[in-house]
Amino acid sequence: MHNGFTKSASLYGEASRFIPGGVNSPVRAFKSVGATPVFIKNGDGAVITDVDGNTYIDYVGSWGPLILGHRHPAVVQALEKCLRTMGTSFGAPTELETELARLIVEALPAMDMVRLVNSGTEATMSAIRLARGYTGRHKVVKFAGCYHGHADFLLIKAGSGALTLGVPTSPGVPPSTAEHTITAPFNDLTTLKEIFNQIGEEIAAVIVEPVPGNMGVVPPAPGFLAGLRDLTREYETVLIFDEVMTGFRVTYGGAQVLYDIEPDLTCLGKVIGGGLPVGAYGGKKEIMAQVSPAGPVYQAGTLSGNPLAVTAGIATLQELKQPGIYDELEAKSARLDAGLKEAAAAADLELTFNRVGSMLCMFFTGEPVTDFDSACRSDTEQFARYFKAMLEKGIYLAPSQFEAAFMSLTHTTEQIDRTIEAAHASLKEIR
Structure with a gap:
């Protein structure tokens, strides 16, 4: 059950009094998805918890650094x-x-x-x-x-x-x-x-x-x-x-x-x-x-x-440096990528998926994305609806169509499968 964003909204109002836009880096403001930013209380492994008590499976990982997960x-x-x-x-x-x-x-x-x-x-x-x-x-x-x-x-x-x-x-x-x-x-x-x-x-x-x-x-x-x-x-x-x-x-x-x-x-x-x-x-x-x-x-x-x-x-x-680390990351990332593709097909949506190792992205366009111009043909309004639907289901994605998702070594098979299940439901909702 989602607890809403009451405390996050209050903290954002307070932050906006002292920090331009209420954030210390622009994309954190959630403007491109038409939402109020979520304020994080703590993280552990592949999970983060916000100040309202909502927990999320995290695919931002502080925008990439946390390849070992939170608080390794x-x-x-x-x-x-x-x-x-x-x-x-x-x-x-x-x-x-x-x-x-x-x-x-x-x-x-x-x-x-x-x-x-x-x-x-x-x-x-x-x-x-x-x-x-x-x-x-x-x-x-x-x-x-x-x-x-x-x-x-x-x-x-x-x-x-x-x-x-x-x-x-x-x-x-x-x-x-x-x-x-x-x-x-x-x-x-x-x-x-x-x-x-x-x-x-x-x-x-x-x-x-x-x-x-x-x-x-x-x-x-x-x-x-x-x-x-x-x-x-x-x-x-x-x-x-x-x-x-x-x-x-x-x-x-x-x-x-x-x-x-x-x-x-x-x-x-x-x-x-x-x-x-x-x-x-x-x-x-x-x-x-x-x-x-x-x-x-x-x-x-x-x-x-x-x-x-x-x-x-x-x-x-x-x-x-330990043996097998990147094989594990690859297997987990491939599992998520394949599951998201299945979710898009089940929702009868033509989307484009790009992945290199543990960096991946789902573009809301049916065209191949090979450069900036083709990326910009993505439907950002549809992405915003998808982002909000996933957030409500406990999946934390980057609040922008034009950012990567990151897999960590602490994401479990169960968490990846929960993410795929949430994607199935969210893509059908926004279709």
Whole structure:
């Protein structure tokens, strides 16, 4: 039985007095689904409980980091020990930083060195600064629908043609900032080659989510990532994989291991912090040697590599290194994916399903979703009705059609089957 959202609604009203929009990150506001945000009281494993006492099977997992589930014993114990015996922050080197760095470097064949930061946004903006400093060039290519954080030069949408000036997507971003960012369609090598044919010698970096998760999950087309690697290598352009979401999520090491592609720089976050704020960027030694204090490209951070975040990250990666972990994640994710497809068919709805490992998405469109434009043809109103119906049945999904769902190792077969049962009922309700 659902208890309603009375306390959540009250807390949202109070929060809106002090926090813009009542939330500290926009999608939490539930605006795209026309609802009031649910305020969470606690989480355990694959279950979260809100302040009204409603429990949910959670497929958000703090937007991806909680691959081990909420309050995993190994992570909690490591954090408790760190608090008791070490502290929270020193602004000075600790042995733990090197341990996490070693784990990351050993897992990614393309990475010789890594610098820890505090967020995915810090990682991507720092990597691009480094690419510009290393190449002496200014222009950057990104792909429509790929999200790389909220740095000014990455909040850019495409102009009307392949080489027209980019357009800021937020007030406060100067047009002069946008002129150095070019936006291309994801999974489209033809357009990318046209861009490089004209201005390839001016492009410092191409940054890409190898598996985008912020327009829903969109797998790379066969040959796309390899073609991207070949093209950037030809023009001596730095290829940056933004694996903030996919790193240690789609497999141990990330999408570059899964697809056997070596970028020049990689950005990480989420899973490597075990649920605490963390980011990282790293890559080839000759490029990373340009980062201050080893080189002239400046980047700093007071809380970078703080003991708590690093401790949670180490504990998480040590768990993920165990044999069979990703086979288990794959089996659970495949079970949910197959069940959702059956539910859509039973409701006589033509929907599109994309999945890479433990990242999955159900698009409310009958067309294949291969890029931002095709994702945007989804019926967002129908998704909003589905989201609310699932929430009422105790299933917590991302409150947006254009976000991934995440499987954790703590989701049980019974919970997955309950989710499929709820989907059967919800899809029939909204048909």
